Amino acid sequence: MMKLIITKDYQEMSELAVQLLMSYMMKEYPTNLAITAGTTPERLYEILVPYVKDHGQFANINYFNFDEVPYKGTDSYGVTMSNLNRMFFHPANIPAKQIHVLDEKNYKEHDEYIEKMGGLDLIMLGLGKDGHFCGNLPGTTKFGDLTSAVPISVRPDMYDIILDEVGYQVDKVPDFYVTMGPKSVMRAKNILMIVSGTHKAEILKQVIEGPVDEHVPSSLLMLHPFITVIADKDAASLLTAK
Amino acid sequence: MMKLIITKDYQEMSELAVQLLMSYMMKEYPTNLAITAGTTPERLYEILVPYVKDHGQFANINYFNFDEVPYKGTDSYGVTMSNLNRMFFHPANIPAKQIHVLDEKNYKEHDEYIEKMGGLDLIMLGLGKDGHFCGNLPGTTKFGDLTSAVPISVRPDMYDIILDEVGYQVDKVPDFYVTMGPKSVMRAKNILMIVSGTHKAEILKQVIEGPVDEHVPSSLLMLHPFITVIADKDAASLLTAK
Amino acid sequence: MMKLIITKDYQEMSELAVQLLMSYMMKEYPTNLAITAGTTPERLYEILVPYVKDHGQFANINYFNFDEVPYKGTDSYGVTMSNLNRMFFHPANIPAKQIHVLDEKNYKEHDEYIEKMGGLDLIMLGLGKDGHFCGNLPGTTKFGDLTSAVPISVRPDMYDIILDEVGYQVDKVPDFYVTMGPKSVMRAKNILMIVSGTHKAEILKQVIEGPVDEHVPSSLLMLHPFITVIADKDAASLLTAK
Amino acid sequence: MMKLIITKDYQEMSELAVQLLMSYMMKEYPTNLAITAGTTPERLYEILVPYVKDHGQFANINYFNFDEVPYKGTDSYGVTMSNLNRMFFHPANIPAKQIHVLDEKNYKEHDEYIEKMGGLDLIMLGLGKDGHFCGNLPGTTKFGDLTSAVPISVRPDMYDIILDEVGYQVDKVPDFYVTMGPKSVMRAKNILMIVSGTHKAEILKQVIEGPVDEHVPSSLLMLHPFITVIADKDAASLLTAK
Numbered sequence: 001m002m003k004l005i006i007t008k009d010y011q012e013m014s015e016l017a018v019q020l021l022m023s024y025m026m027k028e029y030p031t032n033l034a035i036t037a038g039t040t041p042e043r044l045y046e047i048l049v050p051y052v053k054d055h056g057q058f059a060n061i062n063y064f065n066f067d068e069v070p071y072k073g074t075d076s077y078g079v080t081m082s083n084l085n086r087m088f089f090h091p092a093n094i095p096a097k098q099i100h101v102l103d104e105k106n107y108k109e110h111d112e113y114i115e116k117m118g119g120l121d122l123i124m125l126g127l128g129k130d131g132h133f134c135g136n137l138p139g140t141t142k143f144g145d146l147t148s149a150v151p152i153s154v155r156p157d158m159y160d161i162i163l164d165e166v167g168y169q170v171d172k173v174p175d176f177y178v179t180m181g182p183k184s185v186m187r188a189k190n191i192l193m194i195v196s197g198t199h200k201a202e203i204l205k206q207v208i209e210g211p212v213d214e215h216v217p218s219s220l221l222m223l224h225p226f227i228t229v230i231a232d233k234d235a236a237s238l239l240t241a242k
Numbered sequence: 243m244m245k246l247i248i249t250k251d252y253q254e255m256s257e258l259a260v261q262l263l264m265s266y267m268m269k270e271y272p273t274n275l276a277i278t279a280g281t282t283p284e285r286l287y288e289i290l291v292p293y294v295k296d297h298g299q300f301a302n303i304n305y306f307n308f309d310e311v312p313y314k315g316t317d318s319y320g321v322t323m324s325n326l327n328r329m330f331f332h333p334a335n336i337p338a339k340q341i342h343v344l345d346e347k348n349y350k351e352h353d354e355y356i357e358k359m360g361g362l363d364l365i366m367l368g369l370g371k372d373g374h375f376c377g378n379l380p381g382t383t384k385f386g387d388l389t390s391a392v393p394i395s396v397r398p399d400m401y402d403i404i405l406d407e408v409g410y411q412v413d414k415v416p417d418f419y420v421t422m423g424p425k426s427v428m429r430a431k432n433i434l435m436i437v438s439g440t441h442k443a444e445i446l447k448q449v450i451e452g453p454v455d456e457h458v459p460s461s462l463l464m465l466h467p468f469i470t471v472i473a474d475k476d477a478a479s480l481l482t483a484k
Numbered sequence: 485m486m487k488l489i490i491t492k493d494y495q496e497m498s499e500l501a502v503q504l505l506m507s508y509m510m511k512e513y514p515t516n517l518a519i520t521a522g523t524t525p526e527r528l529y530e531i532l533v534p535y536v537k538d539h540g541q542f543a544n545i546n547y548f549n550f551d552e553v554p555y556k557g558t559d560s561y562g563v564t565m566s567n568l569n570r571m572f573f574h575p576a577n578i579p580a581k582q583i584h585v586l587d588e589k590n591y592k593e594h595d596e597y598i599e600k601m602g603g604l605d606l607i608m609l610g611l612g613k614d615g616h617f618c619g620n621l622p623g624t625t626k627f628g629d630l631t632s633a634v635p636i637s638v639r640p641d642m643y644d645i646i647l648d649e650v651g652y653q654v655d656k657v658p659d660f661y662v663t664m665g666p667k668s669v670m671r672a673k674n675i676l677m678i679v680s681g682t683h684k685a686e687i688l689k690q691v692i693e694g695p696v697d698e699h700v701p702s703s704l705l706m707l708h709p710f711i712t713v714i715a716d717k718d719a720a721s722l723l724t725a726k
Numbered sequence: 727m728m729k730l731i732i733t734k735d736y737q738e739m740s741e742l743a744v745q746l747l748m749s750y751m752m753k754e755y756p757t758n759l760a761i762t763a764g765t766t767p768e769r770l771y772e773i774l775v776p777y778v779k780d781h782g783q784f785a786n787i788n789y790f791n792f793d794e795v796p797y798k799g800t801d802s803y804g805v806t807m808s809n810l811n812r813m814f815f816h817p818a819n820i821p822a823k824q825i826h827v828l829d830e831k832n833y834k835e836h837d838e839y840i841e842k843m844g845g846l847d848l849i850m851l852g853l854g855k856d857g858h859f860c861g862n863l864p865g866t867t868k869f870g871d872l873t874s875a876v877p878i879s880v881r882p883d884m885y886d887i888i889l890d891e892v893g894y895q896v897d898k899v900p901d902f903y904v905t906m907g908p909k910s911v912m913r914a915k916n917i918l919m920i921v922s923g924t925h926k927a928e929i930l931k932q933v934i935e936g937p938v939d940e941h942v943p944s945s946l947l948m949l950h951p952f953i954t955v956i957a958d959k960d961a962a963s964l965l966t967a968k
Binding site: 627708709 | 727845868869870908909912913914915936937938945946948949950951952
């Protein structure tokens with residue numbers, strides 16, 4: 001069942017998330033972690049890096065990204081991998097062979113690839129203000145979707161969202177982005193959701209206390225048997241039962 | 243992720259379900275199993291009884307029913323517990339202290355009770371022709387519902403359904419029945435769904451290959467990270483990928 | 485902790501072992517099983533074969549043997565693999581890619597190989613009249629040994645034991661056999677020990693109720709946190725606490 | 727299998743141990759932790775306390791001590807519980823109902839008590855310079871021992887050891903102390919061993935690289951399938967393979 005942990009602030013939220021991640025790092029057998037980019041985990045990665053950097057004893061970990069916005073017309077990493085590289089993979093010197101990239105070319109094989117690897121042991125993700133997780137924005141995917149491509153035409157406002165993602169480079173806006181779907185994410189053996197800030201308070205209340213509804217994609221995740229939500233006091237401020 | 247196992251017939255479906263159940267019986271620590279009444283598991287319980295009967299070494303198991311239709315105006319067991327008693331608890335001589343009854347009096351505390359017991363290790367359930375599981379018929383509960391009471395007035399045809407359940411004793415039709423909700427069932431650490439017969443083929447196809455939709459309640463369960471579906475060839479006959 | 489299950493006879497012992505094995509077969513992700521040859525599992529494999537034969541849905545299973553007596557001067561399978569082929573792999577049509585052979589050529593890499601595969605999920609083994617498991621006869625290996633080669637010269641009577649193993653073909657007696665050691669076996673996540681017959685009653689009593697002692701190698705396994713012993717009534721007849 | 731993690735110093739060893747402990751704190755269901763007193767975990771508890779103090783969300787945790795040296799002629803807590811109270815239970819305001827005390831009066835029921843509670847999820851322990859863990863000093867217990875009383879007369883030098891434990895109060899030296907035995911500790915689902923300092927380097931080498939031998943009690947623990955050893959660089963300085 002969902003385990004909710006409320007921390008006093010963003011720093012403590014980041015510390016507890018690191019503790020949970022580190023418990024996976026210390027496992028004796030190959031372990032598969034899908035991790036999030038975005039702004040919520042920034043402090044978390046700062047704390048995590050020194051523990052993991054050049055640490056051969058954590059070589060069992062396979063890292064995965066769970067969505068990607070490709071830069072159109074380039075062969076370089078997309079938005080998500082660029083951010084993960086900047087925040088975590090590069091400063092922590094994670095060897096390339098431990099990083100399993102999801103991108104616009106291989107997304108159709110992604111679910112089967114993960115299955116053959118033994119499944120994700122943990123997926124760590126954030127919560128969007130609109131209730132999205134990974135690239136599952138309201139109106140873009142269905143609860144039953146696996147990893148798939150979402151065309152920019154899916155919603156009238158998606159062009160602006162993606163334009164923002166690619167740093168307002170008009171010629172780099174792709175025709176679609178890729179994301180693990182709700183069904184893919186629910187397959188993970190454990191889920192960690194991190195939430196911070198008063199601007200997330202309303203959506204967190206809806207996700208935890210409202211109905212399970214495709215218009216609030218993250219509401220589904222609350223039904224995962226092994227999900228931990230770590231929210232700081234600000235994000236949790238509107239919850240009825242704390 | 244969902245693991246689908248197709249057996250050659252009803253007998254083999256029953257045998258594989260017994261094998262899975264027995265693996266829980268053999269665990270060294272207290273183990274919590276919620277089990278189903280109905281017609282699908284009849285053969286299964288016949289096979290199971292001799293293994294479990296008077297078997298002190300399986301005393302670690304706590305049994306739970308997951309729904310109940312009370313007989314109005316009586317203090318006796320309801321429809322579900324009566325059937326479980328007849329098919330399994332009585333022939334297997336399961337001591338009363340191992341049986342944890344959900345009924346119309348205690349249903350409000352049921353989810354918390356299970357939580358304090360450490361959660362359900364396994365829930366075994368069938369699939370209704372309308373896509374229901376436990377007492378979650380289309381239009382009666384929402385994906386986000388915990389254990390709750392469903393009034394007979396919830397659907398125009400519910401009176402007839404319940405009248406059939408209580409053996410056409412008009413004066414025994416209750417005002418409501420109780421059931422673990424979708425959210426309660428998804429909290430189980432493992433789910434086993436058993437399905438048999440050509441009359442289940444169409445709904446099984448919809449549950450496995452169709453959208454996740456509250457009108458087909460069991461479609462949600464396919465998103466549980468640890469669900470096994472054992473279906474005989476007849477029930478699986480319409481599936482695209484086998 | 486050790487879970488002891490006493491069955492009424494050899495047939496029931498075999499059935500319960502099959503139930504436990506089948507629960508691993510039904511897992512959704514790659515699963516690693518090391519299984520035993522010898523006479524105790526003969527009935528067990530007879531029961532198991534029809535469930536597994538040509539069953540593509542159990543293709544996730546990786547099988548391992550845990551010891552081998554090579555036939556000297558030949559390139560063919562040794563005694564253990566020959567017996568496993570005869571009793572299980574051949575009648576069940578297990579594809580070669582699912583069988584991971586330990587032999588006199590690769591034994592030095594065996595422990596690391598298993599580690600990279602994610603560890604053994606289950607090792608099923610029997611109990612020798614002298615307290616041995618796998619090829620760990622008293623006086624041949626130490627509790628701290630990993631997979632290793634045991635020279636025939638290790639004990640004066642070993643030549644006769646191995647001569648018997650190779651079917652009294654004097655020219656086929658090898659200079660050494662190979663076996664997973666106590667340390668290798670204890671690394672398995674779960675252990676299943678099967679024991680049958682009055683001729684095993686005395687050693688089973690010693691293993692379960694006597695001291696943990698290298699002269700009774702199997703006594704160590706009783707300290708594994710997840711070991712199940714399935715013994716028939718005859719084998720369990722001398723136990724104090726049943 | 728044993729997972730060895732070497733940290734740069736005592737501070738990092740303490741931090742990693744806290745991370746592992748905290749991952750258990752965050753579990754959704756009742757969780758059983760046996761924890762160590764002694765000097766090695768002092769820094770660890772300092773780091774842990776602010777995370778746990780008055781934290782109602784970690785109310786699922788049951789704490790256990792694993793040995794006790796009673797003060798003769800008093801009814802107060804013994805040496806171990808006094809130290810755990812001072813270092814952790816009191817500063818963290820752990821409610822009494824979460825603390826399950828092992829002492830000289832209840833030790834005979836301790837193993838069965840833990841079994842009924844569902845087993846220990848984790849036991850965290852240190853390594854003595856003589857290779858002991860808990861109260862299992864060389865020559866005092868056997869590998870097959872459960873929780874038991876060790877008479878002071880067991881070894882000629884035990885009186886001095888215990889006199890030191892009770893703060894050189896001659897009249898407080900008890901006739902015996904109690905300890906979970908090797909067999910009890912091996913039943914834990916996970917073991918965490920913490921080791922710090924150059925004065926532990928020689929024994930750690932022996933424990934990890936030497937034979938499994940009752941004269942070095944901790945050598946047995948290396949055979950637990952789920953043991954993590956966190957050692958600082960000083961303690962690990964003599965290890966061959968790092």
